Amino acid sequence: MKETSTCDQSNKYKRIYYRLININLFDENEELSFEEQLRATKIFFSLLIISLSIVIIFTSYSVRTNTVIIQSPKQNSFEKLSTQYPTTLSCPCTQSSIRYDQFLSFDTIYHPICTSQFVNQTFISSLIEYNMSNYYPLDYRIMAASHFQIIALLCKTVKQMVSDALEEFTTKYIITNKALFNDIFNVQIEALIEQLKATTMANIKHINDFLWFNIFQNRIVSGLRTNYYIDTVPGSAVSIFLMSGYTNENKTCTCTLSDNCVHQAGIYNLTGRVGLQIPLLFGSLANDAPLLLTIPGIMVGCLPYNSILASKLECFYNQSCIDQIQIFMKGFSLVKPLSSSHFEKNTTVNDLFHQLFIESWNPMINFTGYFHICSPNSCTYSYNRRFNLFYIIVTIISLFGGLKTILYFSTPVLVIFIRRIQNCKNVQNTNDEHSTMNQTNERNQNFKQWFSFHISKIYQKYLTLNMFPLLSDIMDGIYSTHIFILSLIIGVLVLVFYSSLTVYIRINSVYQPSMNEYEQLYKQYSSTLTCPCTRLSVSYSSIIYMKPYYHQVCSSDFVKDDKWLLYSLGIDGFINSRDFRIRTSTTFSMLQKLCILSMEAVTNELAVFNSLQFVNRQVLPKTTFDIQTSQLIQQFQKQ
Structure with missing residues (x-):
């Protein structure tokens, strides 16, 4: 029983195989013999399979650029797409100009000296003494009140300048036609913030230098009698205008010739000035006055301004140092040590001033706020893709009908052409005795006759061809066939014309191009060339x-x-x-x-x-680069 079933199944396969090899698509073609009809059928299927295979392979490996449009993208989607398609993603903003204060704010923290009791007016007033200018010129009690007045003024000036600079900065606009990616947005804003910091610091230094230049060059006389003082000759009406001098590192400098005469401050056991008996160069003698206390970091000199800038605040971080000063200056009981700072304790006031007394600018960049105001209606991105199954299926469907029709008509002609060649070879073999000239003439004549004959046969075949035999009226079938062939020809011509006019996007990548390669590519593809920078x-x-x-x-x-x-x-x-x-x-x-x-x-x-x-995220063309750098130079020159 099992053997009988196996035999039936084998016979079934043989019958299927026999039917397949005996399929005849050209049984109505009277010009072909039965064997030629079978051969034409095999050739038809072979060419159809080969053609479809070529189409499948070509469409599978051809690169297709797909463009995707996303309506009303959310921030998360935008950031995800910006990492996946950084070179093609484009999201036009609905609002191209956005004020900085809508996505940027500052919480500036200043040095603790600017918020301490040392700059409180009550404390400063407590340091002022009647006739305090009579102290020994190196005595800290002469300049203490002025020092803290200047620090308070510097803090107030710096805060006002920073506040004005931030207000001016945050009321400016960032112009972006397209939404900036998060990374380049942060880099660009951080670069602007650094520019703001540097500009503000440079401005404060210019003011400081110009102010000190005017003070020194105009020979302003201090009311504390620290740079110049008037002395009288005992027993006479003669007054002498004298200049002070200070020793620094075993060198003596006078307040007239130098703008930076400073000396270590201290507390001295000496009050009062006794006419011309006081040395003209204070500090030049080791035993001028008994030193009671040295104040670390604090300097005195010709004027309170330059001496406090040269001073360090290290003493005021230490309670014991403050307690020692309090013994001689009761006002220091009102203050407490400075809280910790990221600046070193031995940083000079001048350096703090140049840093605007700022511990931290604390900029808060809000990309969410920027994206919300930019609010792109849509985002467009494109990507390359191979082996698009949908595209392959559509291409096969669109080409199958045309391929089938073309092969159906061309295969019989091909078989007849092959038969004709074989006949020509047979004729040639039987007529070897003829001369070469006769053979050539006969071959040409035979080819012309063959060509004319088959053109006539194709035309006759076209006139009587009926691709719709199921129609009851034969003429209707013939007319329908003519209309089908004419429509096919028109469709092919339209397709060829459309394909010749259609612009296909093709993306080529050149890795690590040289300058010459970039310039050549820009000349050819200036509107589409993009070269992402490795550094933003x-x-x-x-x-x-x-x-x-x-x-x-x-x-x-x-x-x-x-x-x-x-x-x-x-x-x-x-x-x-x-x-x-x-x-x-x-x-x-x-x-x-x-x-x-x-x-x-x-x-x-x-x-x-x-x-x-x-x-910049992309390499700029040379003309654009030159314009932007020229604008930067002109802006710098106008400052």
């Missing part, structure tokens, strides 16, 4: 170099210490006070200071400028 930002110093040239007077002998400025030292002091030779030292010294001040200002501004970051 570079410092200005990497792309811009500026070297200032100053007026020649600033490099001349007129402002050199060993040249023209020495000329007035040998002038007789009893010549007329209006004589130009008396004023040369002061005049050209001031010119020297102006040159130095200008050079320092430009040098500091250049340092700030060079440290700023040029932020």
Whole structure:
């Protein structure tokens, strides 16, 4: 029983195989013999399978650029897409200009000295004593009140400047036609914040330098009698205008010639000034006055302003140091030690001032707020993909009908052509005795006859071809066939014409291109070329170099210490006070200071400028790069 079932199944397979190999699609073609009809059928199926296989392979490995549009994207979707498709994602903003204060705020924390009791007016007033200028010039009690007044003023000035700078900064607008990615948004805003910091610090330094320049060059006399004082000769009506001097590192400097005469502050057991018996250079003698207490870090000098800038606040972090000062200055009982700071305790007040007394700017960047205001209506991104099953199926369906029709008509012609070639070979074998010339003429004549004959046969076949034999009327079938073939030809022509006009997007990648390669690509594909940078930002110093040239007077002998400025030292002091030779030292010294001040200002501004970051995600074209850098240079020159 089992053997019978196996035999039936084998016969079944044989019958199926026999039917397959004997399929005849051209049984109505009278020009072909039965064997040729079977051969044409096999050729038809072979060519159809090969053609479809080529189409499948081509469509599977061809790169298709798919474009996707997302309506009303959420922030999470946007950030996810920005990491997946950074080069093609585009999300136009509904609001292109956004104020900084809508996504950026600051919570600035200042040095503890600016919020301590040391800058309280009650404490400062408690340090003021009647006739305190009579103390020994190195005694801290002379300048203590002025020091803390200046610190309070500096803190107030800095806070106001920072507040004004932040207000001006946050009322500006960021212009973005498309939503910025989170990473480049943060880098760009952080670069702007660093620029704000650097600009504000540079401005405060300019103000400080200019203020001190005016104080020193105009010879402002301190009411504390620390830089100049008037003394009288006992028993006479003569008064003498005297200048003070201080020793620093075994060198003596006078307040007239130097703007930085400072000395270690202390508490001295000496009050009152006794005419000309007081040394002109205070501190030049070790036994001028008994030293009761040395105050660490605190300096005194010609003026409270330059001496407090040179001072350090380390003593005021220490309760024991404050207690020692309190013994001689009762007002220090009102203060407590400074709280901890990220600045070192031995940082000078000048350095704190240049850092704006700021412990931390604490910028709070809110990308969510930015994206909410940008509020893109849609996002578009594209990506390349191979082996798109839907595309393969659609392509096969669209091409199958045309391939089948073309092969159906061309296969019989191919079989007849093969038969004709075989006949020609047979004729050639039987006529070998003929001359070569006769063979060539006969071959050409036979080919012309064969070509004319088959053209006529194809035309006759077209006139009588009926692809719809199921219709009851034969003429209806013939007419329908003509309409089908004409429609097929028109469709193919339309498809060819459409394909020739259709623009296909093709993305090519060039890895690590050189400068020449980039320029060549930009000339050819300027509108579509994108080259993502490996770094989002570079410092200005990497792309811009500026070297200032100053007026020649600033490099001349007129402002050199060993040249023209020495000329007035040998002038007789009893010549007329209006004589130009008396004023040369002061005049050209001031010119020297102006040159130095200008050079320092430009040098500091250049340092700030060079440290700023040029932020861009893509390589800029040379023309755009030149325009932007020129604008940066012009903006720098106008500052």
